[in-house]
Amino acid sequence: MLSPMLAWHVLSLAMAIVVLGCTVAFFLRTRKARAHPGPVLVCLILSSCLNMMFRACTHLVTPDAPSFVGIDFHHETESNSTLVLYWGTLYFASATTFWYLMLAMDLISSLSNPFLPFQSNSLIHHTLAWPLAGVWCLLYDVAVYQQPKAVPEIHLRMVTHLPLYGSLVYIMFALHAAGAKSRQLTTTIHATTRRMSKLIVPYLVVFGASGIAHLGIYVADVSNGKPLVYSSYVDQLVGIVSTTVLFVLFYFDSGGCRRRGLPPQDAQQPTILSPLDDIDEAGPHTQPLPQDPPFPRMQSTANFNVDIAAELRKMVMDLTRMGIVSVAARDASDHPTSANRVPEDFATVERKRITFWGGTAATVADALVFEDVAPSVFQSLRQLAGIDQSSYLHAFNAEENLREVCSEGKSGNIFYFTANRQFMVKSVPKEEFDTLRAILPQYYKYLVQNESSYLCRYFGCHSITLPVGTRRMYFVVMQNLFIHGPPQQRYDLKGNTDRRQAIPTAQVEGKMHAAIMREPIDKLMMDIDFTRIHQCILLADADATTVKLQLKNDIQFLAEHRIMDYSILVGVRYTANACFHRVDMAVPSKDGMTMYDIGVIDMLQRYNWRWTLQRWFLGGFLCKDMGDVSAVPPAQYGNRLIRFVRQSMFNQARRESRSSLFTNSTQRSGLTVSEVHY
16 A cells, blocks of 8 residues: 555646646647647746656655755765656756746747747747756756755755746846836737737746745744654645646636636726927927827737737837838928038937827936937938839828838848839838948938939838837838839849759749749749749840949959848849830830839948858858858959849840750640740
C-alpha cells in the first residue's frame, strides 16, 4: 500500500500528464487555440507541467529527502539520477517564469511599437524564454550549487524563486507605465487595450498569486526557524493549482466551452485634431488645422483575435493624414515656389501640436507633435511633378481612409495608399529619414535639372510622436509608380543574382507561358526571374537609348551620395490598343501594346559599417562571390546595375532567344505554334 506522501507525488505526476495531454490535444484540434497568444500559453502550460512531472519524479526517486530544497543542500550525498531530476525541475520552473514574462511582454511591446504585429514575437519568445532559463540555472550552479551550504537551507527556496520576483517587479512597473500611456489613445483604441488586458491579466494574476503563496511559505519557514515539515508539499500544491487554473483559463478563452464575457462597448467620444500651438524653427505663429470627423469605430475583436497593433497603426495613420493635410492646406503664398532654394529652406522643420479633445485631462496635457520637414521644398517638388495643392489635399481627404498593405520586401516597412492610389505613405527607420534630409538639397537640384528622372519622387517628409512607447515614428510620402493601374508583371531588379529569385525553377516554364500569353503574374519577381521569364524590355531604339542614359545618370547620382541597395522597379502593363507616347514615367514598347512603368525605389540606404560586415560575412563565412551580393560599396553597386541595364534589360536578342526556346518547348509538350500569341 502506498504511503500518503508517495500517493501525493503519484497524483501530482498523473495530474501533470493529464493536463499536458489535454493541452496539446486541444491546441492541435482547435483552430482558435492556435491563434495568438495561444502558442505562448501552450508553452507556459507545457513548462509548468514538465516542472510538476520532474519534481514528482524527484520525490519518487528520493522518498527519504526531507524537502525539495534539501536535495540541493545535501547534494553531495544524492545519486546522479536524483540530481538530473532536480536540475530538470529547476530548469522548467525557471522556464515557466520566463514564459509568464513573455506573455506580459506581448502586451507591453504592442503598446511600445504600434507597427509591430501582435503575433510577430513568437520566434523571439522561444529564443528568449528557454535560453534564459538555462542561463539562470548556470548562474545558480556557479553562485549557489557549487558553494556547499553557503546559503542556509531555510533561504534556498527563495533563492530559486528570484527570477519569479524579478519578473513580477518588472511586469508591475512596465504595465503601470503602459497603462498610463494607453489613456492618451483615442477612445476606441483605449477600449482595445482594455480588452487585451482583460485577456492577458488573469494569467498574470495567477503568476502573481503563486508568487505571493511562495512568499507566504518562506515567511512561515523563517518564523519557524527552519523549513516546516509540510512546506515542500504546500509549495508543490501551489504549482499544481496554478497549472490547473492556467489550463482552465486557456480552455475557456479559446472557445473550449464558452467565452469569457467581453466588456460592453464603450460609448464613442468624438476625437478631433485641434491646434494648441504652431511652432517652426523661425519662431511661433498660429495656423489653424482643418477639423476632421471623429475616428470611425474599429470593428470589435474578441478574445484571442484582439490586435492592439492594428488599432494603433490605424490611429497613428489617421493622425499622420491629418498632419499632412494641415501642412499642405496653407496658402501657396506662405511657401512661394521657386527653382532656386536657399539652404534655410532645406533645414526648416515646422512643428504642430496635436491634441485629443474629449479624453482625459492627461490626454490634453500631453499633446502629440507632428513635424513637417522642408515644406517649401517638397511643395516645389510636387508642383514640379504637376501636382497642384487641391489634388494633393483631395488625395488625403478625411472621408477616404488610407489603405494599409503589407510589404513584400525584407524591410518590414508599412505602406499606406491614398484612396486614389496616387500616393503612398511609407514608414521608414530614422536612418533613412536622416538620409533623405541629408541628400535633399542635391536631390532637389537633380530633379529640377532632370525632370525625366526615374528616381523615386518624394513629396513629403514627416514624423510624429506616439502616445505610447517609442517616442517618434518617421514617414515619407511618395508617388505611386503604378498610378495608371496594377501591372500584369512586376520586377524588382538590382543587377545581381544572389538570392534574387522569387519563382521556383519548377514553375518557370508555366510563368514563361503566362508572360507570352499576356497573362498576369501576381508575385513580385526579381533578377533571375526577369532573365528567365521576360528576358528584356523591348522599346523603340530612340526610347531605349533615352531610358538607358537616364537610368545611368540616376544611378551615378545615387552612387555619388553613397546610396546603395536600391533597385529598379519595372511594371509591365498590357494594353488593348496600341500606344506610342510616354505617359508620366511609363514608356511604350516597340509595338505599342505594352507599357513599362520604370522607377528607382528604396534609395535611402547609405553604405556604412554594417553593410561592410555583412559583405565580409557573406564572402568569408558563406563563401559567396563578394561581387555578386547586395552588400557592396556604392560605386561597385552602381556600376554593376548600370552594366545590367546596358547588357540585359534592353537586349532584344535575349527576348528573341526566349521566344524561340519556348516555341520549341511548347511543340514538344503538345502545343502548336499557332496557339502561342506573342
